[in-house]
Amino acid sequence: MPSFKKCFNIRSRDFIHAGEASIAVQQLLKQMHVDSNLIRRIAICGYEGEMNVVMHGGDGLFCVEIDKNKIVLNISDDGQGIKDIAKVMEKGFSTATDEYREMGFGAGMGLPNMEKNADNMIIESENENGTTVQMTFFTKSA
Amino acid sequence: MKSGSKLMKLSELARILDASFLSGEEQSDIEIFKVGASDFMSDILAALSEGGVLLTGLITIQAVKTAVISGCSVIIFVRNKEPDSQVIELARMHDIPLLSTPCSMFVSCGRLYAEGLIGLSGSR
Numbered sequence: 001m002p003s004f005k006k007c008f009n010i011r012s013r014d015f016i017h018a019g020e021a022s023i024a025v026q027q028l029l030k031q032m033h034v035d036s037n038l039i040r041r042i043a044i045c046g047y048e049g050e051m052n053v054v055m056h057g058g059d060g061l062f063c064v065e066i067d068k069n070k071i072v073l074n075i076s077d078d079g080q081g082i083k084d085i086a087k088v089m090e091k092g093f094s095t096a097t098d099e100y101r102e103m104g105f106g107a108g109m110g111l112p113n114m115e116k117n118a119d120n121m122i123i124e125s126e127n128e129n130g131t132t133v134q135m136t137f138f139t140k141s142a
Numbered sequence: 143m144k145s146g147s148k149l150m151k152l153s154e155l156a157r158i159l160d161a162s163f164l165s166g167e168e169q170s171d172i173e174i175f176k177v178g179a180s181d182f183m184s185d186i187l188a189a190l191s192e193g194g195v196l197l198t199g200l201i202t203i204q205a206v207k208t209a210v211i212s213g214c215s216v217i218i219f220v221r222n223k224e225p226d227s228q229v230i231e232l233a234r235m236h237d238i239p240l241l242s243t244p245c246s247m248f249v250s251c252g253r254l255y256a257e258g259l260i261g262l263s264g265s266r
Contacts, residue, residue: 016228019207026211043211044187051204101182104200104208109184116188 003067010053010060012079015103018054021062022046025073032066038137041117042071045135048110049075055100056080057131069139073118076132082125089115148258149173152216152239155195158253159243161218165230166239172215178262179251183208189262197250201225206232206240214238220247 006028008021026043030036046062053060057077065072082088089111096106115121118135125131153170156163163170178189179197183204186196192213198205201223209217217233218241219225225240233240243250260266 016203019204019211023207023210040192040211040213047207047211048184048187103202104181104183104198104204107182107184109182109188113184113188 003065005063005065007061007063010050010057010062010075010077012054012058012060012077014054018050019047022050025064028064029066029071034071035140038071038139042073042137045114045117046073046075048114049073049133049135051105052110052133053077053079055096055106071137071139073135073137074132075134076130078130081127081129082123082131083127085123085125147175147260147264149175150257150259155216155218155254156241158257159218159241159245159250161241161243161245164219164224164240164242165234166216166237169237169239172239174216174259176260176262176264177251177254178214179247186214186262187212190264191262194262195254195259197247197254199223199247201229203229203232205229206236206238209233209238210236216241218243218250220245220250 022043029039057079060077063074087093091112092108094106094108100106119138120136122134152172155174174195177195178186180186181198181200186208194214195216196209196214197218199220201219206229216239222244224242
């Protein structure tokens with residue numbers, strides 16, 4: 001599989017388009033005949049990540065990089081950042097408003113769900129200076 | 143499919159819930175065996191949702207996107223809720239039938255459970 005990279009823009013509070021990058025990546029990986037279970041894990045991580053950017057981040061960038069042995073999702077935003085990363089990894093912890101909960105998100109399950117589905121996840125964040133979440137998925141040939 | 147679970151045609155499931163199709167009626171012959179019920183999409187994304195029915199009161203575009211991402215085959219909206227045309231259009235694009243039932247979430251789950259369907263994790 002040749003190395004390949006594609007990026008999508010995510011806009012703050014754009015709930016109508018949130019998820020489109022993940023669905024586009026899902027379609028792309030299907031066309032590349034990637035294992036369906038792996039595609040589902042990647043799409044779930046991508047979608048939770050996109051919703052996090054739309055809800056809490058600022059504007060963001062969603063990139064997928066596909067190479068021979070691994071697929072990497074890199075989701076970054078220029079939002080307010082995360083004050084306490086350990087705290088946001090706790091199941092059920094959320095700073096989401098009722099508005100977000102009414103859309104079916106913000107129950108404090110997003111990041112734990114991403115960590116569960118990714119083979120490796122790194123969060124880098126500075127208060128007031130954006131967040132980057134990088135998730136790596138190893139393909140079977142690894 | 144988990145052995146011993148019941149397979150049910152979507153048309154039969156619609157009859158049990160007195161549900162009407164908002165889209166995808168041409169898929170009424172697809173077979174269903176498991177159901178997940180939640181208004182929190184992360185619950186569905188965290189579960190083994192592939193091939194399942196999503197029973198929800200959430201009528202936003204996120205319900206359809208959650209079904210596409212997680213592999214849910216069908217969405218049923220409870221309490222006669224109907225999403226707007228943009229949501230229905232997206233579901234059509236991804237071949238996900240949408241139905242609406244007058245039943246509450248509780249009654250919908252009860253009726254389907256009584257007919258032998260299982261949860262997303264395979265449990266009863």
